[in-house]
Amino acid sequence: MGGFRSGDGVSASGAKVAIRDAVPEDAAAACHVLRESISQLCIADHGNDPVILNAWLANKTPEIVAGWTRQEGNSLLVAVEGDAVLAVGAVTDAGEIRLNYVAPDARFRGVSRALLRALEARAAERGNRRCTLTSTETAHRFYQSAGYIDDGAPTRKFGTAGGYPMSKDIGAEP
Known part of the structure; x- marks a missing residue:
């Protein structure tokens, strides 16, 4: 993994939010964010x-999250x-x-959008050239506002509501 860094997000205090590759030492804090966000x-x-x-939370343990870093x-x-x-995000080499x-207290501060970018x-x-994802009901409008379009019939992937297959052309050259 490279040393990707971004300062696209801004905190409530005006400080920059950095986006970087996670390391195993981030696992406990990242796991906490995942569990709190979902809950x-x-x-x-x-x-x-x-x-x-x-x-939904069963695979959100520090040990499993540490494995995701590698x-x-x-x-x-x-x-x-x-x-x-x-915030915590993951993308496969295939663009999924x-x-x-x-984190709930970081919502509506531009952090998710910066992480998505x-x-x-x-x-x-x-x-x-394209990213795909399956959105929760909760995040569906967020992804639409970021340029994602519905790309298939809803599934029952997330709990009681549908999961929405979505995609966005990102324009990378092959």
Whole structure:
């Protein structure tokens, strides 16, 4: 993984949010962000059903997240402000965005959008002309506002609500 850095996000204090490759030492904080974001921000998807929520969170452990930092063909990025992890995202070398979760207290600060741009940039670096993802109900409008279009019938991937296959042309040269 390269030393990708971005200063696209701005915190409430005006400090820059850096986006960088995650390292195994980020795993506990990144895991906390994932679990809090899903639990608190994705209620439209899991409906506070403990069975659905527990299944969704089952692979969100520090050990598994640490493994994602070393997974071949996968880029795990974090948005950080100082030492605090504010958001976690992942994109495969094939351009599939697998994660884009923000800490509840960092929502609506531009962090998710900056992370999404970084994920798209990483996909473009890998030679992709298009990014794909499956959006939650919660994030569907966010992705539409970022230029993603629905690309298939909704699935039952996320809890009680549909998962939305989406794509966006990012224009990278092969």
